[in-house]
Amino acid sequence: xxxxxxxxxxxxxxxxxxxxxxxxxxxxxxxxxxxxxxxxxxxxxxxxxxxxxxxxxxxxxxxxxxxxxxxxxxxxxxxxxxxxxxxxxxxxxxxxxxxxxxxxxxxxxxxxxxxxxxxxxxxxxxxxxxxxxxxxxxxxxxxxxxxxxxxxx
Numbered sequence: 408x409x410x411x412x413x414x415x416x417x418x419x420x421x422x423x424x425x426x427x428x429x430x431x432x433x434x435x436x437x438x439x440x441x442x443x444x445x446x447x448x449x450x451x452x453x454x455x456x457x458x459x460x461x462x463x464x465x466x467x468x469x470x471x472x473x474x475x476x477x478x479x480x481x482x483x484x485x486x487x488x489x490x491x492x493x494x495x496x497x498x499x500x501x502x503x504x505x506x507x508x509x510x511x512x513x514x515x516x517x518x519x520x521x522x523x524x525x526x527x528x529x530x531x532x533x534x535x536x537x538x539x540x541x542x543x544x545x546x547x548x549x550x551x552x553x554x555x556x557x558x559x560x
Contacts, residue, residue, distance in 0.1 A: 432462035
């Protein structure tokens with residue numbers, strides 16, 4: 408089924424909820440990565456990754472409410488440790504090369520998946536492809552957050 412065909416089957420409130428969740432998730436993913444790229448506040452970026460994860464997870468549930476719900480649990484409510492330095496580059500510089508590369512790779516994967524999902528939506532792509540990218544994005548976001556938290560503790 409194509410994206411626009413799916414939207415036509417949904418009640419208006421569910422369409423709105425789905426679009427809001429996708430917009431929030433994709434926007435917060437991009438914003439968080441931009442913050443980190445510009446050596447911004449790493450705690451704020453981590454909070455944005457959490458918001459992005461939960462919004463995209465909600466979108467997955469709205470896409471297929473009758474199907475299995477996303478297995479990746481919410482990451483909100485997990486406290487951002489005070490030990491996490493304010494500046495991202497200062498934090499990454501204290502990590503091993505493997506840890507740093509893993510965190511960056513997971514965030515890169517999250518951005519790639521959210522971008523691909525957005526492009527598929529704009530191109531009236533297949534819903535299965537969009538769902539696949541949302542699964543990839545939520546998994547990468549959850550893993551990235553866990554990696555950062557583990558490295559900060």
